[in-house]
Amino acid sequence: MERDNKKNERRYQLKFISHRGNIDRVNENLENNPNYIQKALDLGYDVEIDVRLIDENLFLGHDNPDFEVSLDFLKNEKLWCHAKNLDALDFMIKEEIQCFWHQEDDYTITSTGKIWAYPGKPVTNQTVIVLMENFTINEVLLLKDCYGICADNILEVKNILKNLNTALNLLGFQFPTYYSHRKESSFFHLLSSRCRPAQYRIRYLP
Secondary structure, three states: OHHHHHHHHHHOOOEEEEEOOEOOOOOOOOOOOHHHHHHHHHOOOEEEEEEEEEOOEEEEOOOOOOEEEOHHHHOOOOEEEEEOOHHHHHHHHHOOOOEEOOOOOOEEEOOOOOEEEOOOOOOOOOEEEEOOOOOOHHHHHOOOOOOEEEEOOHHHHHHHHHHHHHHHHHOOOOOOHHHHHOOOOHHHHHHHHOOOOOOOOHHHOO
16 A cells, blocks of 8 residues: 555656746746746756757747857756757757657657647646646646646646645545546535636645
């Protein structure tokens, strides 16, 4: 039984991935800035970044090559490098950097074999899903089985799941097993059905 519990604990160890270095809100002036990314890494988050290769130089930036970076910077297993041009993708695969190409396709496979999913798509325990900024608590709860969650306000996502886990433990249940098998419970119904856009913030879960 103890072995099974440890196995389940490992299985449900979500990766919390900062979107372009953002952890609590969108900050267009700082996102993809190497210093900003490093702060998120120092806080323990993985980070999704946008990478271009132009004239054999590496740059970060969603719409433009804004910040030049070194190869050593990208060789970090906690970085999820979104290739923004073919040269960058080809280069990073050859250098064994964790990377992927993704536009509006439902799913793509990363160079490390994980599934990167478009927002709102079904997930598996090998899937990283991107949450839009205006997510609801329902969306967070439904993602407990995935491999990782990427969001601009990933701190809030993490706190929602942490506080839910604490609440369920106080009631004698273990998240996410409780959620998986007791979807119609009054506790889950209270959390999922009464949340409105202005109510899903961290304060909703004491």
